[in-house]
Amino acid sequence: MATATAKTPTDRGGERSASGTAPARRLGPLRRMWRSSIGKKTVMAVSGLLMLGYLVVHMLGNLKIFFGADEFNGYAHWLRTIGEPFLHHEWFLWIARVVLVAAVVAHAVSAYQLSRRDLAARPVKYAHRKARTSYATRTMRWGGVIVGLFVVWHILDLTTGTVNPRGQAGHPYENVVAAFTTWYGNVIYVVAMLAVGLHVRHGFYSAAQTLGATRAGLRRGLSAASNVLAVVLTAGFLSVPIAVMTGAVH
Amino acid sequence: MRLTLRIWRQRGPEDRGAMATYELDGIAPEMSFLEMLDTLNEELADRGEEPVAFDHDCREGICGACGVVIDGQAHGPEPTTTCQLHMRHFSDGDTIDVEPWRAAAFPVVKDLVVDRSAFDRIIGAGGYVTAPTGSAPEAHSTPVPKDAADTAFEHAECIGCGACVAACPNGSAMLFTSAKVNHLNSLPQGAPERETRVLDMVDQMDTEGFGGCTLAGECATACPKDIPLPSIAAMNREYLRAVRKG
CATH class of the missing domain: 3.10.20.30 (Beta-grasp domain)
Known part of the structure; x- marks a missing residue:
């Protein structure tokens, strides 16, 4: 019996690779994945979910400010003692920082490379344009850049204290209050938190789709969850500067 | 008028x-x-x-x-x-x-005519089943579960027109490729090449210079054959499964 195969395996894939690199199927699974668009999106999804998990904890921790300076400062101090005596003082914090920086770098590098491909794939715009995607979808790239720049500002403000009007180590409550007494501190923070909300709104659901969430019920739940996460995170983070501005926290 | x-x-x-x-x-x-x-x-x-x-x-x-x-x-x-x-x-x-x-x-x-042979090369990379040809096989020799047949048929409706690519802000062919992958990967006839199919077709899709999916959803809205947007998530799942299996 004759067996028809459309092509032999060596004919397939990668022949037209523009950069003249090795055909994809000769690469190991991890390198092959990193080269593919779905692989890079997977890196974005996993690193994004990691950062989102951190954001939820961070937001909940921020709310301790409503219980007064002692409790907030005590919480900030406790963060440095997690894992003791197994871990040395502040080691947990540094491990978390290394993991987060790795996530930020992986997320940003994948986003940059994927965006380059996306923009190159549509070199000519339509004369008759219609913007039909949602605002959150359209602002993912520049919203991400805004959030990234904010993280730098935020660290200089409340971690190193460099740009903080008070910037006194060991007094986070007083530093937070000082940060939100300046108009620019408030503007930067509010804009960045709105950007975070929009980014999470589209990003969380997209990450779930990248990781293969296909069941209809699950998708509805995840879509609702991304809206709830976006609203709760933004409201939770914004409650702090609003409280300082209105004098509820002083 | x-x-x-x-x-x-x-x-x-x-x-x-x-x-x-x-x-x-x-x-x-x-x-x-x-x-x-x-x-x-x-x-x-x-x-x-x-x-x-x-x-x-x-x-x-x-x-x-x-x-x-x-x-x-x-x-x-x-x-x-x-x-x-x-x-x-x-x-x-x-x-x-x-x-x-x-x-x-x-x-x-020329004018409104574009060269869509990139789609043909994606199909050539894995959009087929390796099967004996010549005479039609006995219809009941390979039983197909009803839900698998429905999934396969839903995706087999893709006519490869390219509207998904034209509508996507990233010029992505994810909906097209996912229709072909899900069509064949949901059938027993497609099972022997389930992993190589999705890996090779996605590689070819990337090589052709199509963009990636940012879940804008324009493709599924434009599709004249109603290929659903979650097909892309289903292909992502197949891809990650194939990578895990090596």
């Missing part, structure tokens, strides 16, 4: 091209969009001008050849192919913009 048409004219792949304006009268509402273009071309030929080149074949909505972007929407305002779009969806005095599919992987050949 009287129309003003603004149509992309490009003499060849190297030509820069531009939108050209045509006035057209005597269009009946029951004409299809392609018949309207035929009418324009007859007038252009009578005047000794070059007719507008556009792809078309079956004119019954099943071949996928007749893709053009009408007023910024792939296949125009109705969820169908251009040949099945009728002029009753437009009004007397309308100005209609007609452009070719825009994607780096679909270079313009």
Whole structure:
């Protein structure tokens, strides 16, 4: 019996690779994945979910400010003692920082490379344009850049204290209050938190789709969850500067 | 009905091209969009001008050849192919913009005609099953579960028109590729090549210069055959499964 195969395996894939690199199927699974668009999106999804998990904890921790300076400062101090005596003082914090920086770098590098491909794939715009995607979808790239720049500002403000009007180590409550007494501190923070909300709104659901969430019920739940996460995170983070501005926290 | 048409004219792949304006009268509402273009071309030929080149074949909505972007929407305002779009969806005095599919992987050949052979190469990378040919197999020799048959059929409806790529802000072919992958990967006949199929087709899709999915959802809205957006998530799942299996 004759067996028809459309092509032999060596004919397939990668022949037209523009950069003249090795055909994809000769690469190991991890390198092959990193080269593919779905692989890079997977890196974005996993690193994004990691950062989102951190954001939820961070937001909940921020709310301790409503219980007064002692409790907030005590919480900030406790963060440095997690894992003791197994871990040395502040080691947990540094491990978390290394993991987060790795996530930020992986997320940003994948986003940059994927965006380059996306923009190159549509070199000519339509004369008759219609913007039909949602605002959150359209602002993912520049919203991400805004959030990234904010993280730098935020660290200089409340971690190193460099740009903080008070910037006194060991007094986070007083530093937070000082940060939100300046108009620019408030503007930067509010804009960045709105950007975070929009980014999470589209990003969380997209990450779930990248990781293969296909069941209809699950998708509805995840879509609702991304809206709830976006609203709760933004409201939770914004409650702090609003409280300082209105004098509820002083 | 009287129309003003603004149509992309490009003499060849190297030509820069531009939108050209045509006035057209005597269009009946029951004409299809392609018949309207035929009418324009007859007038252009009578005047000794070059007719507008556009792809078309079956004119019954099943071949996928007749893709053009009408007023910024792939296949125009109705969820169908251009040949099945009728002029009753437009009004007397309308100005209609007609452009070719825009994607780096679909270079313009002439006017509204683009080269879609990138799709053929994606199919060639894995969009088939290795099976004995010659005589039709006994129908019950490979039982197919009902839900698998339904999934396969839903995705087999893809006619490869390229509207998904044309509509996607990233010029992504994820919906097309996912339709082909999910069609064959959900069937027992496709099982022996389940992993290599998705890995090779995605590699070829990337190599052709299509963009990635940012879940804008434009592709599924534009699809004349209702390939659903979650098909992309299903392909992602197949891809990650194939990577895990090595």
